[in-house]
Amino acid sequence: MKKIGVLTSGGDSPGMNAAVRAVVRKSIYHNVEVYGIYHGYSGLIEGNIKRLELGSVGDIIHRGGTKLYTARCLEFKTLEGQKKGIEQLKKHGIEGLVIIGGDGSYMGAKKLTEHGFPCIGVPGTIDNDIPGTDFTIGFDTALNTVIDAIDKIRDTATSHERTYVIEVMGRHAGDLALWSGLAGGAETILIPEVDYKLDEIVNRLNRGTERGKKHSIIIVAEGVASGVDIAEEIEKATSLDTRVSVLGHIQRGGSPTAFDRVLASRLGAYAVELLLDGIGGRCVGIQNNKLVNHDILEILDQKHMLDQNMYRLSEELSI
Template sequence: MKKIAVLTSGGDAPGMNAVIRAVVRKARFHNVDVVGVYHGYEGLYNGNFELLDIGSVGDIIQRGGTKLYSARFPEFKQDDIQYRAIERMKEEGIEGLVVIGGDGTYRGAMQLTDKGFPCVGIPGTIDNDVPGTEYTIGFDTALNTVVESIDKIRDTATSHENTFVIEVMGRDAGDIALWAGLAAGAESILIPEEAYDLDDIVTRLERGVARGKRHSIIIVAEGVMNGHKLANLLEERTGIKIRTSVLGHIQRGGSPSARDRVLAGRFGARAVELLLENKGGRAVGVKNHAIIDYDLRKAFETKHQADLSLYTLSKELSI
């Protein structure tokens, strides 16, 4: 291949810029041109392209968000839209495509591959919910943002003897809630992958009060329920005044962690190698610290599972 393209799609995640940088510089090392596609699949359809050189991706490795922007484009599910996108790329001499995002992004890449255009997927989402890889780009940074926020809220909870319910992102996955709750010493954690027991949460709160504890932190993943609803349920059961904090989109922003930057470099480089080896329809991931690649279809044939051993451990440590 002499020219490839790269795009970001779906929700932004810290480290996407670092992936873009890695793709461009790895490709240029092999004398391959890289076209940046702005606004995801919508830009692919509209031909919103720009040739990226080494300098155009300088000074972005530390920046959150995505230089190429992102957009929702549900129309891309249509065959005629996909064929037009392929025509656009061929008109530009583009021979392969690297996509950075989550399951929706992967689905578009798989459909393009099925139509004869080779694509490689890189997992970029704070939710850490892409099957086939242990970690996604952005998860580590978001996790550290959440832990730092919980630590600050705990300072206030301690000072005012309050109980806080903190709602975190994750869509239908509980990884952010689980890892952050364990790291920050939350008294209870609610995740979509495990049925919650309101009686158990109430018992933990009352047991803490009985031994003189005057503050508690409860983490709930957005895929379980709204944080305000959970706070109301607990207030009704315990009579304890409970405050709610919804962290929201602060979790998506910020400079990527060192771990996310290194992973981004490794993922981006491997994606380029796969295209140069004429291997389309692949996804890049990490398993046991090693970079792997696998069939894009496997991302839809399996379901991401949270590490429930961490959930058990969190309950044991928060007695």
């Protein structure tokens, strides 16, 4: 293999730049040309492809977002769009592709794989919802962003003796809510994987009030319900002074943590190694601190499993 392409797709996540850097420099180290595909699958279809050199990825390892930009692309879901993308890859002589992103990006990689084009998927999403890996690129950074916000909001909650509902990202996966809630000492954590009962939340708040507790933090994953709606329900049921903070896209930005930089570097380089070994149709990950790869066609049929033991622990510690 003499030419490798790399693109980022879907929602951006801190550490994507570090992964792109690893792909580029690992390829060049092995005398392989590497091409950046800008604006995801949309850029692939349009042929927005440029050769990258060592200097192209200088000074980006510490930057959030993605140098290659990203975009959603409905056209690539069609057979015609996929054929256009493959034509562009052939036009530039690209023989293998590294795709950095979440489950939607993996679906694109799956389609290219089904067309016989060698692809390697690299998990980049703050949701940590990709099967086959313990951690995704960006999750640790987003987690620390949320924890920092929780700590600051708790100061205000304590000062004003209020209950705060903090809405975090996570439409289908509760990892960000669970980990941040456990690390931030939240009294209640609501996640998509577990049905919640308002009565249980109210009872926990009332128990806290009875023992003299003056404030509480409740973490809500956006896939459960609106933080505003949850706060209104709580205030009606308890008469507690309740406020809402929706963290939004601040969770996606920022300089990646050391963990995410190292993870991205390892996974990006590993993806190149697989392509150079003639292996495609795989996705890489890390399990028990060891690099692993799985069949990308099979991994998308699996469901991300949240750590139920951690969820039970969060309930036990929030009595």
